[in-house]
Amino acid sequence: MLESILNFLESTGIARLFNMDSGWDTLKTIAMFGIAFVLVYFAIVKQYEPLLLLPIAIGMLLTNLPGANMFHLDFFIQQDISFSQVLHEGGLLDILYLGVKLGIYPSLIFIGIGAMTDFTPLISNPKSLLIGAGAQLGVFVAFFLALASGMFSPQEAAAIGIIGGADGPTAILVTKTLAPSLLGAIAIAAYSYMALIPMIQPPFMRLLTTEKERKIRMTALRPVSRTEKIIFPIVVMFIVGLIVPDAIPLIGCLMFGNLLNVCGVTDRLSKTAQNELMNIVTIFLGITVGATASADNFLKWETILIVLCGLAAFCVSTTGGLLTAKIMNIVCGGNTINPLIGSAGVSAVPMAARVSQKVGQEYDPSNFLLMHAMGPNVAGVIGSAVAAGVFLSWAW
Amino acid sequence: MTNIMLSAAPSMDFAERMAYGLQVFVVGLGTVFAVLVILWLALVLFKVFSYDLPQKKAKKLAEEAASKVEAAPIVEETPISVIEEPVSDDTQLIAVITAAIAAYNAQSGNSLPFRVVSFKRAGGANGWSGK
Numbered sequence: 001m002l003e004s005i006l007n008f009l010e011s012t013g014i015a016r017l018f019n020m021d022s023g024w025d026t027l028k029t030i031a032m033f034g035i036a037f038v039l040v041y042f043a044i045v046k047q048y049e050p051l052l053l054l055p056i057a058i059g060m061l062l063t064n065l066p067g068a069n070m071f072h073l074d075f076f077i078q079q080d081i082s083f084s085q086v087l088h089e090g091g092l093l094d095i096l097y098l099g100v101k102l103g104i105y106p107s108l109i110f111i112g113i114g115a116m117t118d119f120t121p122l123i124s125n126p127k128s129l130l131i132g133a134g135a136q137l138g139v140f141v142a143f144f145l146a147l148a149s150g151m152f153s154p155q156e157a158a159a160i161g162i163i164g165g166a167d168g169p170t171a172i173l174v175t176k177t178l179a180p181s182l183l184g185a186i187a188i189a190a191y192s193y194m195a196l197i198p199m200i201q202p203p204f205m206r207l208l209t210t211e212k213e214r215k216i217r218m219t220a221l222r223p224v225s226r227t228e229k230i231i232f233p234i235v236v237m238f239i240v241g242l243i244v245p246d247a248i249p250l251i252g253c254l255m256f257g258n259l260l261n262v263c264g265v266t267d268r269l270s271k272t273a274q275n276e277l278m279n280i281v282t283i284f285l286g287i288t289v290g291a292t293a294s295a296d297n298f299l300k301w302e303t304i305l306i307v308l309c310g311l312a313a314f315c316v317s318t319t320g321g322l323l324t325a326k327i328m329n330i331v332c333g334g335n336t337i338n339p340l341i342g343s344a345g346v347s348a349v350p351m352a353a354r355v356s357q358k359v360g361q362e363y364d365p366s367n368f369l370l371m372h373a374m375g376p377n378v379a380g381v382i383g384s385a386v387a388a389g390v391f392l393s394w395a396w
Numbered sequence: 397m398t399n400i401m402l403s404a405a406p407s408m409d410f411a412e413r414m415a416y417g418l419q420v421f422v423v424g425l426g427t428v429f430a431v432l433v434i435l436w437l438a439l440v441l442f443k444v445f446s447y448d449l450p451q452k453k454a455k456k457l458a459e460e461a462a463s464k465v466e467a468a469p470i471v472e473e474t475p476i477s478v479i480e481e482p483v484s485d486d487t488q489l490i491a492v493i494t495a496a497i498a499a500y501n502a503q504s505g506n507s508l509p510f511r512v513v514s515f516k517r518a519g520g521a522n523g524w525s526g527k
Contacts, residue, residue: 126439133432140425144417154416228446235438243431379432386431391422 016066028295031066036061036290039188047197052168052286056188059290060298062093070094071291076101077181097288100176100183105285106169107253112278113169113381114233114257116269117349121375123228124221127328127337132379134324135345139387140318146309151302155179158391160306163190164313165384166197166346170250172289174388178396184293185303189310194348199342200311201318201355208322209339213329214363216338218372229262240386247389251382271323280320314346321345321376344373347380 009015020026039057043050063071072092075081081101086094099105117331122128146152152160155178158196162174163186171190175183193200205214233255240251260270325342329335344352356373408416 041490071509123439126436126443129432129436129439130429133429136425136428140421143424144421145412147417148410150410150413154420158420222443222447224448225446228442231442231446232439236435236444239434239438240431243434244427246435382435383428383432386428387424390427394424 007145011067012158013066013068013322020066022189023293026272029066031299032060032293033291036064037068037361038120038232041313042192042195049191051282052191053195055150055286056191056293059093059287060184060293061290062287063291063294071097071288071294073181073294074293093291095289098283099281099284100172100288103173103176105248105281105288107249108277108281109169109248109285110253110283110385111260112259112273113349114254114259115261115273116252116278117254117258117381118374119232119258120224120229121221121371122378123224123232125372125375128341128375129379129382130237130328131324131342131345132347132381132383133345135317135321135347135376135380136165136383136387137320138313138315138346139384141316142309142313143391145312146305149305149309151305154181156182158394158396159186160309162186162191162384162388162391163306163310164317165345165380166190166194166314166317166348166352167381167384168194169285170283170347170384170388172308173250174391177392180292181297182302182306183289184291184298185306186342187289188196188293188308189307192313194351197314197346197348197351198355198358200314201352202359203306204322205340205343205359208319209326211363213326213339214360215367216335217364217367218336218338218341218369221371226262226264230259231361233259233262236382240382240389244389244393246319246384246393247385250385250388254385261364268344302305316326317346318343319343321380325376338367338369341369341373341376343355344384345376345380347377347384349377349381350374352380 010019017026017029020029029174032095038056038059039053042048042055043057059071064066068091072090075086075090075094076097083098086098123255141161142164143157146157146160147154159175159182160180161173165171168187168190172183172187175186179186187320214260236246237252241248257270257273259274260266297312321344322339322342324345325337326339329337329339338360340356341353344356352372353373357368357370360367360369
């Protein structure tokens with residue numbers, strides 16, 4: 001009887017927590033609990049990207065519970081995954097993680113994003129595409145910095161750089177392919193910075209623009225016909241696919257989702273992509289990405305460097321977009337393009353566009369920049385997917 | 397391919413890393429710009445074929461129709477029966493619609509202030525119904 005009780009007590013999580021290989025491991029696990037609780041707090045109380053941050057936080061908590069065995073990162077880091085091992089020995093999160101490892105979830109999320117995105121401002125003002133391209137500057141600067149630090153391989157540096165694209169699924173797709181062991185840190189950094197956009201961007205917006213520029217009123221966007229809206233996704237799919245085929249898992253799905261929405265004959269599919277599909281995949285993606293943040297894998301000096309490089313990527317991307325818009329405004333006569341829409345070139349839709357609108361209204365309450373900022377914003381989605389395609393197709 | 401580079405990475409010295417990083421930087425950012433500029437050109441064509449040309453065509457048709465009307469002989473004046481639209485006071489209706497928009501905005505978390513500039517019927521006597 002006593003032996004049974006002792007056996008049971010030894011099998012509890014508390015016993016396993018304090019019987020780890022070293023006291024340091026115990027402390028690291030407790031620290032991971034703390035980080036998970038902080039993320040839960042940010043998600044629920046502060047409402048920072050709660051739809052993703054909460055599943056990520058819970059995934060992080062589950063994977064660090066001693067003895068739970070829900071996730072085994074070592075199954076997936078090796079070059080050739082043993083699917084048999086995953087199915088026979090893996091836990092629930094191992095099986096769900098196959099959707100990340102095989103690149104299924106980011107593409108499915110992009111179908112939903114495409115169905116929810118209105119490309120009208122971009123079709124109406126195609127110049128926005130240049131701003132979207134300029135805002136990818138941070139991706140390549142962060143890649144350069146990470147590589148220069150000497151702590152990361154080129155593939156890992158590429159995965160870190162893509163944080164500057166401000167696009168979660170894109171960052172996850174690149175990281176799971178090029179640097180799977182960094183997935184937890186990169187995904188958490190990417191989503192945290194996206195949530196912090198209203199705090200990160202405004203200082204740069206004020207620093208890089210004059211008061212006169214911030215008050216520029218942009219002319220109304222031209223109307224866009226239904227035919228244009230239908231042709232647009234097909235053309236983008238073709239052009240991007242023919243130049244950067246590795247971007248197609250993202251761009252192809254994004255444009256497919258958009259076509260479902262604009263064609264007018266697949267309303268049911270469009271609604272499913274926007275709601276049920278998106279929600280289900282978000283749960284799976286969030287919880288499995290969080291699960292990769294085990295104490296051993298997450299609490300490293302590299303994580304701090306990833307967080308710093310990610311912040312640099314975000315700041316440089318914002319600067320790149322702002323400067324591109326500023327130059328375009330000068331070239332177009334100095335009173336046509338409000339440079340504040342440049343910061344929306346990072347692809348966090350629609351948060352970055354809202355920040356442009358908010359900062360613009362601080363200087364002229366009757367100036368409505370939202371629709372003008374949506375053009376660079378959706379261009380940023382395409383731009384970051386193309387940047388991801390470049391990294392994925394690079395002969396490393 | 398991945399394994400080759402991972403094993404080669406530690407052997408790269410600082411100068412090699414810089415050169416390699418610069419190469420990826422230039423080619424990568426250049427590719428992003430190239431793809432988005434090509435898309436820009438494609439969208440400019442969209443505008444020409446789907447917006448500018450149809451508008452010009454419509455304008456031309458309107459001018460032709462106007463010139464035909466001017467050229468047509470005036471036969472004789474016939475009394476035209478004009479059906480007058482019942483004029484009603486839409487103040488209450490406008491107030492209800494404004495309140496509905498405000499409620500919708502508040503519900504969807506949109507705190508942007510808005511100002512009603514004008515209301516226009518969608519058409520017909522039952523234009524407000526949206527049909």
